[in-house]
Amino acid sequence: MRNKLEQLQLNNLFPFVDSIIMILWPRFKSLLDVQMGTVRSANASALISEGCEKYPHHVTRRYAELTASLIQLRNAASAEMLDHSLNFMRSEIDSLMIRMSHCFKNFLRQHIFIINQVDAIITTYVDRSLPADCQTFFHQKLESEINIFVEEELVERFGPIVKFVQQFEDMSDKPGAGTGAGAGAGAGGVCKIPLSTAAPLVQGFASSWKKGIESINLDVMGSFHNMKTGMEILKRTLTQLLLYYTRFLDAVKKHCAESGTLSRDMVNIPSIIAEIKKYSRTF
Template sequence: LIMSRRRIPCLDSYLDKMVFDMHLNSLRNANVRTLWEDDVHPHYVMRRYAEFTASLIQLNVDYGDGQEAGPEGSKIQMHFEELLKSNTSIYVEELLMEHFSDLIKFVKIRASEDPSSGSSERPISVSEVEPIIKDFGSRWKAAIELMHNDVITSFSNFLCGMEILRAALTQLLLYYTRLSDCMKRIAGGSSLNKDLVSISSIMYEIRKYSRTF
């Protein structure tokens, strides 16, 4: 029906019988051993069928063909978009933990404490924060470059990869901002100001990688 609505009715049977059947037959006749690749990229067959399925769903949402038309097609699309969103969050956290684990652990466990309240059994001290700040300052650019390379290697879809990298860098900025705010509340924390990386410097790196990915 899609091709009929586009005034090319002869292609309806061609797409149904030829193109779709050829895709199915290629799966049935595939030799698993020849398909194996020692690579971290998504397998080209998986990507091929994911994009093929996404195309069919989008066509059905737009035109409808009696199979996945209308609201059902939209539900499937929304399901996968939500799945992408949730898995992106998981990937971002794992990527950041690989490169900035000490910073993230401190922010999640200690940064919300108020050093002046005296409620904590072990108040946050300069000696606790100093190694985290100095470690970040010494290698944050190199770590971001490694993250950039990880994303390029792992995601064949560059638009998707760019969004994931941007999400990771934005989350890193939020973690570091919380660390900086925490340091300001610590007695003697001003002694570490010279070791802090400015927020504008991190923002510059985010914009740079967003442009060049």
């Protein structure tokens, strides 16, 4: 407003405008505090309905629109006061999203809910061309939630392979470790994988991997309202699956003395990549 008055050569109105701002700001802040008090005291379970984890909640949309408008109106004079309120609002909505997510008993659905809410906020901010620093918190939160979802989705569909790789690699990092994940420490502390452990994993994957990839595709593409985000999550999930299986094969071939007897049951990497490309064209 000061810039506009200066352009109109009405500098003598500066004191009047300043006094109006001093009167209005405390009232405006009290309205924001009341709004956030309502968010803080909200009954999370009452806001949840069946299937709502797959879409942006109306509370999230209202928060995104309100804060986007406030950020657009922000200027150097109001920055300090407004930033304090914006940080407070962000903290409260983040807390509410977490409380609401806990209303879902299924761990994956909890993270699906948060991903959809955070993604909706980011989309609103991007559509309004807001500065990148206003989006940093939500981008970091989205990244963290997606990473958790990817791991949990793979455990859901390919649990034996994922858990074996994690436990085997953890044990391999500990010289002289005992047994774990069906593997034992051989001469010099090198982990050995018995055939009785490797065979069921290799054969189990060979019999179910295509169905597992199809199920991942259905899970992911049916869980996220933003198609672009859904495709990115699908790509990352399938990429992580490929990495886990590559590490699994590497471990078996190097540390299972009888791995040659399993070679005909091992799914080759090009076959998996070809199957993945049916679902993720950007892979």
